[in-house]
Amino acid sequence: MNADQDPRRDVPAALDLDKLFAARLHAARVRPYLATALFALHTVESRWVPTMAVDRHWRCYVSPAFVERTPVEELAGVWVHEVSHLLRDHHGRSDRVARERGLTGPGERLRMNIAADCEINDDVFGEGLTRPEGAVEPKTLRLPPGQLMEDYLRQFRLGPGMQDLAWLDCGSGADGLDREWDLGPDGAHGLSAQEQDAVRFRVAQGISARPGHAPQGWLRWAEEAFHPPQPWRELLGAAVRSAASGTGAGEDYTYGRPSRRSASVPGVVLPSLRRRPPRVSVVIDTSGSVSDAELGSALLEVAAIARAVGGRRDLVTVVPCDAAAQFVHPLCRGEGIPLLGGGGTDLRTGFAKALRAPLRPDVVVVLTDGQTPWPVTRPPCRTVVGLFPRQHRRRTWNENDPDYVPDAPPAWARVVDIGSAPAAR
Structure with missing residues (x-):
């Protein structure tokens, strides 16, 4: 039997663990803040995956043929890429987006995988980490970075020009869709939810300890990872859902899907009613009594609000306000939100500015320390008030008047203390 007739000729070699682990070690050396996560992954040899893939339980599935043909430097980049999906919770975020936007099917999950790759690959390579062949970046799709x-x-959208990306499969850890080759929650060597959180916390610690050594995307991730969960976010989610279900709120007409009533009016095309995520306007108290730390916390809450409306940053606006509100800032703009202020407080002007915007909000969220007069009449939309914590709240007020005690938020607003556990009032 000659070599051309050898049946073993097309059988892939066994997984080269020495080469694979050498690449992981290289990745840990050039990205030391990711070392805890890289070594937390358990490798599984798999001929089902085209390159490398991860599941939501922190297992890394590796193709022996891919390892055999790929240089160590590129393998190191793939290690970092795959563990980034897990650290950034792309599987959980994809599940939420799918529920909120009604996205179903493998094609939509492939889009989520591509979008997640764009988020990661934007600034992950360079400085000792080689970009793997075929890595999808924002510029690949002519999209903006960051x-x-x-x-x-x-x-x-997926289309004829994207056939080259049909092979992409980073596993359920990237898009939340379980695969047939996943070992699942009962398989060996998976990490529990608590163990995953511990890994994320250690990585965030490493990034925060040496912020000059991490790209901007990782710094943003670490800041949010360290920010403790706020109970008021659940309240906001409830207010958003309530606003979306209210009559006339979050509804618009479209000719993209004609109304079924068009059949009763021959020759006339009637629009159908569609439901959209509600618009949210965030009024941030920038008066002198609010600290820089609280303003920073407010910006993190704004990011959480954008996620609460399905990631639609174009539906979120920010109104900085002390004694006056100067502008309404669209969150979809790339530049930072200028939190101007420092004087006294009158958030009534913030309410008025938000409600006079060209697109009136369905929900107004107010982030304040409470030292403000409130509107006399109820706004024509849902209102949520997040109060920054103050010790001995009713005994230490002082806005140039020792006898000053501010009014409590009105009864028509849903109120919660930010950063503490008390239930909403």
């Missing part, structure tokens, strides 16, 4: 998966997902 955005999140949810942003990219709205900006492209």
Whole structure:
């Protein structure tokens, strides 16, 4: 039997663990803040995956043929890429986006995988980490850099020009869709939810300890990872859902899907009613009594609000306000939100500015320390008030008047203390 007749000729070699682990070690050396996560992954040899893939339980499935043909430097980049999906919770975020936007099927999950890759690959390579062949970057799709998966997902569709990406499969850890080759929650060597959180916390610690050594995307991730969960976010989600279900709120007409009533009016095309995520306007108290730390916390809450409306940053506006509100800032702009102020407080002007915007909000969220007069009449939309914590709240007020005690938020607003556990009032 000659070599051409050898039946073993097309059988892939066994997984080269020495080469694979050498690449992981190289990745840990050039990205030391990711070392804890890289070594937390358990490798599984698999001929089902085209390159490398991860599941939501922190297992890494590796193709022996891919390892055999790929240089160590590129393998190191793939290691970092795959663990980035897990650290950034792309599987959980994809599940949420799918529920909120009604996205179903493998094609939509492939779009989520591509969008997640754009978020990661935007700034992950270079400085000792080689870009793997075929890695999808925002510029590959002619998209702007520096955005999140949810942003990219709205900006492209699968089409004839994207056949080259049909092979892409980073596993359920990237898009939330279980695969036949996944070992699942009962398989060996998976990490529990608590163990995954511990890994993320250690990585965030490493990034925060040496912020000059991490790209901007990782710094943003670490800041949010360290920010403790706020109970008021659940309240906001409930207010958003309530606003979306209210009559006339979050509804618009479209000719993209004609109304069924058109059949009763021959020759006339009637638009159908569609439901959209509600518009949210965030009024941030920038008066002198609010600290820089609280303003920073407010910006993190704004990011959480954008996620609460399905990642639609174009539906969120920010109104900085002390004694006056000067402008309404669209969150979809690339530049930072200028939190101007420092004087006294009158958030009534913030309410008025938000409600006079060309697109009136369905929900107004107010982030304040409470030292403000409130509107006399109820706004024509849902209102949520997040109060920054103050010790001995009713004994230490002082706005140039020792006898000053501010009014409590009105009864028509849903109120919660930010950063503490008390239930909403």
